[in-house]
Amino acid sequence: xxxxxxxxxxxxxxxxxxxxxxxxxxxxxxxxxxxxxxxxxxxxxxxxxxxxxxxxxxxxxxxxxxxxxxxxxxxxxxxxxxxxxxxxxxxxxxxxxxxxxxxxxxxxxxxxxxxxxxxxxxxxxxxxxxxxxxxxxxxxxxxxxxxxxxxxxxxxxxxxxxxxxxxxxxxxxxxxxxxxxxxxxxxxxxxxxxxxxxxxxxxxxxxxxxxxxxxxxxxxxxxxxxxxxxxxxxxxxxxxxxxxxxxxxxxxxxxxxxxxxxxxxxxxxxxxx
Amino acid sequence: xxxxxxxxxxxxxxxxxxxxxxxxxxxxxxxxxxxxxxxxxxxxxxxxxxxxxxxxxxxxxxxxxxxxxxxxxxxxxxxxxxxxxxxxxxxxxxxxxxxxxxxxxxxxxxxxxxxxxxxxxxxxxxxxxxxxxxxxxxxxxxxxxxxxxxxxxxxxxxxxxxxxxxxxxxxxxxxxxxxxxxxxxxxxxxxxxxxxxxxxxxxxxxxxxxxxxxxxxxxxxxxxxxxxxxxxxxxxxxxxxxxxxxxxxxxxxxxxxxxxxxxxxxxxxxxxxxxxxxxxxxxxxxxxxxxxxxxxxxxxxxxxxx
Numbered sequence: 046x047x048x049x050x051x052x053x054x055x056x057x058x059x060x061x062x063x064x065x066x067x068x069x070x071x072x073x074x075x076x077x078x079x080x081x082x083x084x085x086x087x088x089x090x091x092x093x094x095x096x097x098x099x100x101x102x103x104x105x106x107x108x109x110x111x112x113x114x115x116x117x118x119x120x121x122x123x124x125x126x127x128x129x130x131x132x133x134x135x136x137x138x139x140x141x142x143x144x145x146x147x148x149x150x151x152x153x154x155x156x157x158x159x160x161x162x163x164x165x166x167x168x169x170x171x172x173x174x175x176x177x178x179x180x181x182x183x184x185x186x187x188x189x190x191x192x193x194x195x196x197x198x199x200x201x202x203x204x205x206x207x208x209x210x211x212x213x214x215x216x217x218x219x220x221x222x223x224x225x226x227x228x229x230x231x232x233x234x235x236x237x238x239x240x241x242x243x244x245x246x247x248x249x250x251x252x253x254x255x256x257x258x259x260x261x262x263x264x265x266x267x268x269x270x271x272x273x274x275x276x277x278x279x280x281x282x283x284x285x286x287x288x289x290x291x292x293x294x295x296x297x298x299x300x301x302x303x304x305x306x307x308x309x310x311x312x313x314x315x316x317x318x
Numbered sequence: 319x320x321x322x323x324x325x326x327x328x329x330x331x332x333x334x335x336x337x338x339x340x341x342x343x344x345x346x347x348x349x350x351x352x353x354x355x356x357x358x359x360x361x362x363x364x365x366x367x368x369x370x371x372x373x374x375x376x377x378x379x380x381x382x383x384x385x386x387x388x389x390x391x392x393x394x395x396x397x398x399x400x401x402x403x404x405x406x407x408x409x410x411x412x413x414x415x416x417x418x419x420x421x422x423x424x425x426x427x428x429x430x431x432x433x434x435x436x437x438x439x440x441x442x443x444x445x446x447x448x449x450x451x452x453x454x455x456x457x458x459x460x461x462x463x464x465x466x467x468x469x470x471x472x473x474x475x476x477x478x479x480x481x482x483x484x485x486x487x488x489x490x491x492x493x494x495x496x497x498x499x500x501x502x503x504x505x506x507x508x509x510x511x512x513x514x515x516x517x518x519x520x521x522x523x524x525x526x527x528x529x530x531x532x533x534x535x536x537x538x539x540x541x542x543x544x545x546x547x548x549x550x551x552x553x554x555x556x557x558x559x560x561x562x563x564x565x566x567x568x569x570x571x572x573x574x575x576x577x578x579x580x581x582x583x584x585x586x587x588x589x590x591x592x593x594x595x596x597x598x599x600x601x602x603x604x605x606x607x608x609x610x611x612x613x614x615x616x617x618x619x620x621x622x623x624x
């Protein structure tokens with residue numbers, strides 16, 4: 046028994062050391078956001094200081110944070126809902142009624158995700174310009190939907206594959222039609238999986254920083270672009286940068302923490318049998 | 319698994335006719351996704367091919383004309399292109415090795431029972447939720463900065479000099495940043511994979527006198543192989559096009575030390591406005607990505623049958 050306790054203490058020490066090391070950059074950024082610009086670059090680095098909110102106020106003066114945040118929310122949610130609407134029926138069909146082509150279709154879908162975005166940057170830019178979708182939320186929503194669609198189909202497919210076949214067979218014997226089967230039997234069973242898929246899609250859209258930087262300027266720019274506006278090399282406003290960064294990651298970080306258990310389960314069901 | 323398959327076969331044989339009818343009805347369900355992705359893939363790709371055979375500079379659009387394979391011969395003879403391909407490969411392989419290797423070890427660690435494990439796990443996976451521009455700026459300005467960065471202040475306080483990460487080890491700095499972002503992802507998936515392992519099986523193997531190394535090699539690793547394949551697949555997709563981290567920290571420099579293929583094409587397209595050259599480079603990137611994809615797809619396809 047004492048051996049077991051010391052073992053537990055050792056793992057506690059190790060586990061917390063790893064966790065704190067990984068989290069440290071975020072913690073330090075959070076701390077810096079409450080310092081004055083002078084304190085932020087002080088030598089030696091200050092762990093204890095008089096906190097100030099001046100950076101958060103300064104950011105509000107410089108740029109309308111809530112407009113960027115609203116763009117991020119609209120684009121992430123919009124693209125996720127659209128991707129789910131497309132993916133759920135497709136994944137259902139492929140998981141339960143596979144044909145000879147199902148496997149290659151799935152793999153082909155995943156391969157579209159491997160198309161390097163820079164390879165099609167110029168055509169997409171020109172297409173968006175011609176369709177008047179540059180710097181619009183709709184434009185970003187369409188692109189994020191298409192980017193995330195393969196992963197969303199793939200994940201939901203794997204969740205559907207995990208649904209015990211016996212339940213569906215029994216239901217079919219009772220004479221349920223396809224729509225009843227989908228809505229009353231399958232969706233409740235696969236809902237945790239669909240939720241974690243949606244979560245992953247939201248996180249990926251929220252953090253996407255290639256198309257958002259290249260296709261938006263002011264109107265539809267999400268938080269990734271907001272941060273980029275602080276990254277100009279002239280002037281080292283570290284405290285303000287920290288405050289801006291904290292605001293940009295706070296919603297998704299809290300979101301991620303709250304639904305962490307579901308996310309873990311979701312990602313793993315997709316990966317592990 | 320084999321028993322459930324047997325049951326399925328037994329049940330499925332009788333209502334053949336009904337099944338077939340359903341199978342036809344499900345085709346329209348797949349079509350929207352397939353058509354959307356087909357358009358997304360083919361339209362820009364055809365345009366890229368079209369542009370790649372033209373002299374087309376956005377600064378001088380009037381001089382646009384068909385020039386055959388000139389863009390390709392020019393780009394393929396550019397040493398910077400081959401350098402960027404090498405850097406892309408180094409980035410992908412090293413970050414994959416770090417995140418999967420460390421991720422497996424950390425997953426085993428977090429599988430152990432310890433005090434405050436839940437909170438520790440939340441802290442450990444947090445970097446995955448941070449957007450790449452923020453991660454890169456925090457590491458660049460607050461940790462790796464040669465004057466005010468914490469690393470420099472720490473090494474100087476020990477009497478050692480400070481490392482100017484982005485001047486002396488730029489590629490290593492990028493590798494560290496990207497690894498920090500993606501280690502939590504590998505940890506997250508592998509941890510849950512380990513937790514789904516039948517612990518009775520582990521116990522039985524331990525009873526039979528297997529040591530920790532043998533347990534890892536013959537019980538844990540085979541169980542994890544599928545999860546590792548999926549982690550590698552998803553990560554490779556993202557690592558082939560690492561962009562924001564380079565954009566924010568080094569801008570591809572110093573020189574071309576951190577210019578990967580994605581950044582090389584970006585420089586051609588948006589700094590030189592060379593649509594033709596950028597498109598030719600884009601096609602090369604697509605071909606390379608496809609080579610990587612084929613290898614990956616094969617390993618994934620093997621797992622898809624179950």
